[in-house]
Amino acid sequence: MVIIMNKILSGSEITSFLPEKYSSMPLFCYELTDSTNRVAKDFSAKTPLPFLVVADSQTAGRGRLGRSFYSPASSGIYMSLTVGGFDALSDAVFVTSAAAVAVTDAIIKLVDKTPQIKWVNDVYLDGKKVCGILVESVPTDAGFAAVVGIGVNMTTADFPEDISDIAGSVKTDVPREKMIAEITANLLEICKNPDDKSFLEKYKSRSMLLGREITYKEGDTVSLATAIDIDYSGGLVIRDSSGNVRTLSSGDVTVRLK
Ligand code: BTN
DSSP states (O other): OOOOOOOOHHHHHHHHHSSSGGTSSSSSEEEEEEEEHHHHHHHHHTTSSSSSEEEEEEOOOOOOOGOOOOOOTTTTTEEEEEEEESSHHHHHHHHHHHHHHHHHHHHHHHOOOOEEOOOTTEEEEETEEEEEEEEEEEETEEEEEEEEEEEEOOOOOOOOOTTTTTTTOOOOOOHHHHHHHHHHHHOOOOOTTTTTTHHHHHHTTBBSTTTTTEEETTTTEEEEEEEEEEESSSSSEEEETTTEEEOSSTTTEEEEEO
8 A cells, every 4th residue: 555645635626525515615625723623613704615625734633621632734634624504512523423423434435444333423444543533613603603623644653652552543545635524525415414313323334332331420530331332423422331221412521431
């Protein structure tokens, strides 16, 4: 397998891989930026939706819960797709789940590997996290827009020590431009019909957690439970150690396999 290294991301190639109906979507392609989510949030008031911001590398990639996202040059995908027509935060879980399905569909199609989804926003391959998703909502003149930030380690070989145990790469020679276009088209197709939740069946079938013992952390409290379902708003349904069934929505919850 030939891994193409050090090729700067090309915006025109991304456009060329997009289905025609999406090819006139505004696209901002950076060699370097701090965070594509930050750029997208700044642009959301004055740019027609949907629009896409991508970067070859980021100096301050943002992750969930205030974490950072390691974003070295020419080896990963750092993209923020901003989509409109949402009510508010309640839709953030929907969009996050949709993004996880869009990414896993793209990996299955282009790389022919079998990724798994760790609720709510991580994609794993061969036991390592290869993708993280951070959805941020921004007010616009026409309701809320969702900035869907997606980071995929495509060929990254070395990770900082603090994440080297959990982070991995897709390890593929598929051009990043092609993968970005595939993820974008997949996500826009799901977002076209926000009332159609059928994509959640794919989400569930790829879930790492369902049927497994987990620990979940709310604030400083860590509890034990069994993950039993994903509900139609994307919440994780659990049975706690007292046998009570309740639903976790993404918020500040972190979940680990036991
Ligand atoms: C996570 O794993 O907690 C989420 C990581 C999300 C990273 C992506 S990279 C593109 C976009 N821009 C950012 O600053 N973050 C997201």
